[in-house]
Amino acid sequence: MTRSLQEEKVFKDPVHKYIYVQDQTIWDLINTKEFQRLRRIRQLGTCFVTFHGAEHSRFSHSLGVYEVTRKIISQFERNQYEDWPREERLLSLCAALLHDVGHGPFSHSIEKTFGTHHEDWSCRIVLGETEINRVLKQVSPTFPEQVAGVICKTYHKEIVVSLVSSQLDADRMDYLLRDAYFTGVNYGTFDLERILRIIRPFQGHIVVKESGMHAVEDYLMSRYQMYWQVYFHPVTRSAEIILQKVFGRAKHLYEENYEFSFMLPPLLSLFRKTLTVQEYHMLDEAFMQTVLAQWSTEQDPILSDLCSRFLNRRLFKYVKLEQLDIKQLEKLRVVMQDAGIDPTFYMEIDFPSDLSYDVYRPGEHDENLPILLLDQHDQLTEISQKSEIIRSISGIHKGQYHLYFPEELLQVDRSTIPTELRNLLDAED
Amino acid sequence: MTRSLQEEKVFKDPVHKYIYVQDQTIWDLINTKEFQRLRRIRQLGTCFVTFHGAEHSRFSHSLGVYEVTRKIISQFERNQYEDWPREERLLSLCAALLHDVGHGPFSHSIEKTFGTHHEDWSCRIVLGETEINRVLKQVSPTFPEQVAGVICKTYHKEIVVSLVSSQLDADRMDYLLRDAYFTGVNYGTFDLERILRIIRPFQGHIVVKESGMHAVEDYLMSRYQMYWQVYFHPVTRSAEIILQKVFGRAKHLYEENYEFSFMLPPLLSLFRKTLTVQEYHMLDEAFMQTVLAQWSTEQDPILSDLCSRFLNRRLFKYVKLEQLDIKQLEKLRVVMQDAGIDPTFYMEIDFPSDLSYDVYRPGEHDENLPILLLDQHDQLTEISQKSEIIRSISGIHKGQYHLYFPEELLQVDRSTIPTELRNLLDAED
């Protein structure tokens, strides 16, 4: 059952000016406690340590993805494109709004340490005993399954899935603009109106008119710049690594039956891998930061030190590695151990592209929804076949190794460190 | 002792593009744990419930106030104005950076309930056993006292105080621009470069060239709009009132020796009014939100309900009151009590101008630093003498009464409610 709101509601939004809500279901979803919880999860995790404006929440991003989807569909409807299945409007909007609802605090670190996946949680929340589930069921009994299907990319109509998850989706269009706005950089800005004008539904796909190729180049260049200037910024990575070390240490202590002076139920369940949807709801960034603050006075010196490093921004230093020299790193471990610094919790090699890297790379795994150009003879071509620039972005920058370590290491007696290591550590970025 | 940094450092900032740090002392202050704590205090408290972009921190605002002050001083130095005491540069910059360092979580609610004052805490932090104090002492043994003096407006040179606290100070110039940016409204934008060009030091004051009067009008209109559209927005006020009720209820329970199932030391000291600087440091918004989350399952039904209202944004409704009719409100209390709703914790009359209202009002308390125009004959005139617009802003909008109450009240058996009350509650905003 679909109901329009008697009067359109709006949210003031810095990126899209206003976000327009016209459906009762969307309005009700926004007001569920599970969706409100996204206010307490930052969109960019630890990025705020580098760009102090980046405090924006997944709540605002989720509204933004909804709004971009609404605009795309509204364009499709206004132009009366026959290839757009009009009956999928509400499903698309709900999936757009809810696709990130399973995100936890500092997702990357937590997921890496505890093996959780936010997509799974999104589906559990949509399908479980939640306020969201109740709202969705009012549309139809099978509606929650459909929404979960779109989020998990198993829904049978690719065109609906690709609105929310593809190389040119509402998710990326919102986050590039939003993250650029809140960090204050301007690499992420591209002309959203123009992208909206050049895409259209075609034979079950969302495709781009060939004359709009340059607009897509511009959008992909923005993405490329955002990845290398913002998302993979080594200072952000440093904070991320410290968080991973914190959770790694805590898990280690838990497994060794260490008695934590501060512990709360959802945390315990996280360690035990028995988290329920209700407990997961408690796990927000406020909770996590309070845990870190409390743990900064734990007896275990490694845990307390790592926690206070994160809170007070005494991050690890980093140097760029031209290549990965395993022997050299082994020597470094020895030096650290001799100096009383445990390398397991105080050293890391980071290679950003290990992450959920999505600079556009056709041909790689997960790239089953590439960007297709539609020419005047109704032929489709994958875009990097026509754009040398996109080809050049796709092939390069496979990643960059960085070594992270605490500044204290530089105060170790220099004579105990092999020369080549010293040069390595002394390098300036 | 004043030291320049070997190389200028910058922070990327959405409002000022870049924030430039040139002094070792400023750099060291930013890296203290007390200053880093400001990352965990929102600039606008509960405003994010209305404007979802308003998640920016006092950390970013404090850097912004520093930057505006730096720009003002740099202009004074470039123009070689003799009335500017050049030796006060570092003191002004430190005070600008630190003036908000004593802010706690959701300051207004906490201060109202527990009688704390953030200015006092700023001074305690500057003067106490803190990292900030250590950094300041490196400049000179008396430097912390000087900084505290500027923050508390007791420093003997008005011109230094007025950079940070006056009707046209760096604090307001930054927050109007910053709050407008992050909320996404554009009422708060004014031409900062132009203001910088028209102010100058003159006989111990900071004054405005008369030809710049319209620029000040524009700035004050921005302030006026921000107050009535953003800062006093009734939805934000509603969240604020719920917070006050939460703390009021908790205090009440504490005084009645209620056994809290969740309690942590700094909170206890807050109740006992024995907070130390070290405990105060723990009191950030992450801490407070975790407390609210934990208390949302407390046994006391009022406390747990109020907490979950705040977290899940089930706010109080509100109606505008044309006037304050005490008898009518008394009747409302009775209706509420009869319906089993405790009016002490579920009803509030709010009158925004009771707050730290600073729409420009010469003549009122605290307005000892009005805006002065300097004419071509070197005569000074208070600006509202010359600008009818400023006069009109100063005199009006003394405030607006709103009544806040829970939506459930509207479901009470209508026949038990006197007619005029029913009309009142049913009014739409």
Added chain:
Amino acid sequence: MTRSLQEEKVFKDPVHKYIYVQDQTIWDLINTKEFQRLRRIRQLGTCFVTFHGAEHSRFSHSLGVYEVTRKIISQFERNQYEDWPREERLLSLCAALLHDVGHGPFSHSIEKTFGTHHEDWSCRIVLGETEINRVLKQVSPTFPEQVAGVICKTYHKEIVVSLVSSQLDADRMDYLLRDAYFTGVNYGTFDLERILRIIRPFQGHIVVKESGMHAVEDYLMSRYQMYWQVYFHPVTRSAEIILQKVFGRAKHLYEENYEFSFMLPPLLSLFRKTLTVQEYHMLDEAFMQTVLAQWSTEQDPILSDLCSRFLNRRLFKYVKLEQLDIKQLEKLRVVMQDAGIDPTFYMEIDFPSDLSYDVYRPGEHDENLPILLLDQHDQLTEISQKSEIIRSISGIHKGQYHLYFPEELLQVDRSTIPTELRNLLDAED
């Protein structure tokens, strides 16, 4: 006959991002030579001498007025307001697009000297033998008359007229934003989307929801600032006055049968007041500037000097007059004459509000379409009854006298000038 375009056309516009054309008639009107001529008329006349960005044309403004009107109507239609007469859509759009089509080069100066009126010319062009007339007639034989009626405010439905000409019309909304954008000032920016959200058709008027009063205050303050900072800027006025003197001198010479070494037909008809629509078409700013360039080598020393002053920006100086002292000015004339400077062509008292001044003033002539607030009881109130700020703008700044004169006057033997006059001329702005 109304026809939609097969595919929506767009113009890239810096102010509205894109301008959307959906009707064949609008598209055809834009492509007429009379509308294309507006590219050769600057929107802000002589303002470019003060703000060098202000080179934008009436062509872009006219498209902007059309676009704002289109957005307003689209909002009315989306909300299905019954008080909006849907059949008036195309008429409103055409009138919006064409309302300025009769503007000539440097309209104010030409109109003042030769007694022409751009509104009359707009109607003559709409009704005459023109490409525009032919396009309009394709809609219906009486359509040109209807369009002319809206432009000249005689059309019988006030709501259509008020879209284009009222205190809160599409014309002003576009020009404030556009002039602010191209001059680079930011006083003229207000939140157009928000204004669009708060207006609605009501009983034959366009009214404002009372809750949107602050938005209108913000818009009117922008207007106020633009008038006093941009439109009445004394440097712009100085260039305007020189132009008036040029035309005045030329008219004087023509009447004295002076033989111009450069003269072209439309100019001659302007002198003779026999301009046809076809000749008027030739009169654009390129033409006028070429005339000024050619006349800068005319034999008449006053005409050639005034022309080269305008082209090379050797403008008149100005001083503010606290009051109008007729006797003093009489003395000044004598001094000028004695110095061989003809005061008729080299001196002017300017009082900007004599111009088409539209800072909002209810009660004055032409203000038959004031801004009305609609409250929740469907009562209408004129806005300055409720807003003290608007009242304060309405009542003040009735104007400011400035005296304009050539710099050479300051080199006249000082002893020949009465003291009080000397002080007057020496004053700095």
Added chain:
Amino acid sequence: MTRSLQEEKVFKDPVHKYIYVQDQTIWDLINTKEFQRLRRIRQLGTCFVTFHGAEHSRFSHSLGVYEVTRKIISQFERNQYEDWPREERLLSLCAALLHDVGHGPFSHSIEKTFGTHHEDWSCRIVLGETEINRVLKQVSPTFPEQVAGVICKTYHKEIVVSLVSSQLDADRMDYLLRDAYFTGVNYGTFDLERILRIIRPFQGHIVVKESGMHAVEDYLMSRYQMYWQVYFHPVTRSAEIILQKVFGRAKHLYEENYEFSFMLPPLLSLFRKTLTVQEYHMLDEAFMQTVLAQWSTEQDPILSDLCSRFLNRRLFKYVKLEQLDIKQLEKLRVVMQDAGIDPTFYMEIDFPSDLSYDVYRPGEHDENLPILLLDQHDQLTEISQKSEIIRSISGIHKGQYHLYFPEELLQVDRSTIPTELRNLLDAED
């Protein structure tokens, strides 16, 4: 002789907010009639027919180039870089301000037809009997020669030349931002502040710190987008081609002793190649547009038709050519001639990269000042050696053939046109 202004002067500028003038010489240069003439030359020639906002003048661009240069030098001075020759400040600023002073109306078309060069005219104006020359001589007798040397790239210090003319110069930095602003596109925006932070003087060059490579990539991508989306836009090219045809026809008529009913001295000298600096001064775009307007009623049907096409925007249509098929074009000429359309004046093959194309291409002619990266070991590397993206821009998009012809050709009896030609002409863009 170098003199500071008593008080800094400013120009309000939409791109740089304010333009600051601190030297008497700069102020005096701006006030010369030769510099004021740039107000009457559009920065982007015929581009306004495509982007209606693009009416900005070379006057505003020239001020912008000056301002960017001032900011660069100010950064060099603030950082006390030893490789910057401080004594070259005023020379650099003057050359930056004046580098475009020789631009004529619609430069490209005029230069192509009459073989003039704006660089030559810039030098003639700097060195000739002009107000500019007089102002420069007040600095020193040889100063005009030095300024001309920098403009013509013969000055002996590369670092000064490269500020104004290189792959990363003040000229391009201003025009990309300015053209993007006035057209309203946002491809041209890059982070100027960031570029300013990463460049520095080094051994006689201006180089880029290696860590700033991504910023340069972003800047070059902006350039690439602006070229293909704005500067080479086929509609703009169409207007340009018509202008060339106009001038070509007029030259042809002049050579055939045709009697023009409208002719003025500077135009005659342009035909005769005897233009003096004084006559050149008269040749501005107002003049040229007036000539076109007058010629639109010339007896010669080709000249009058072409002129009215330009003024009324009845441009040539265009189709993209996959390759250049000489035989096919020969057939087209025959078809046109048979239809009574002279192909010499009504057909053109355009290949944009023939123009002053400056998408970054190291190795090609004129590219003697490539962008150099400075690494931490003080080694210099040409940037495309390190950036695959820049390599990809450099190598591609050598150009695109378009065929331009009048729409009337499509109304020719189809049976007379060979099939393949018909398909060609019917193609849609």
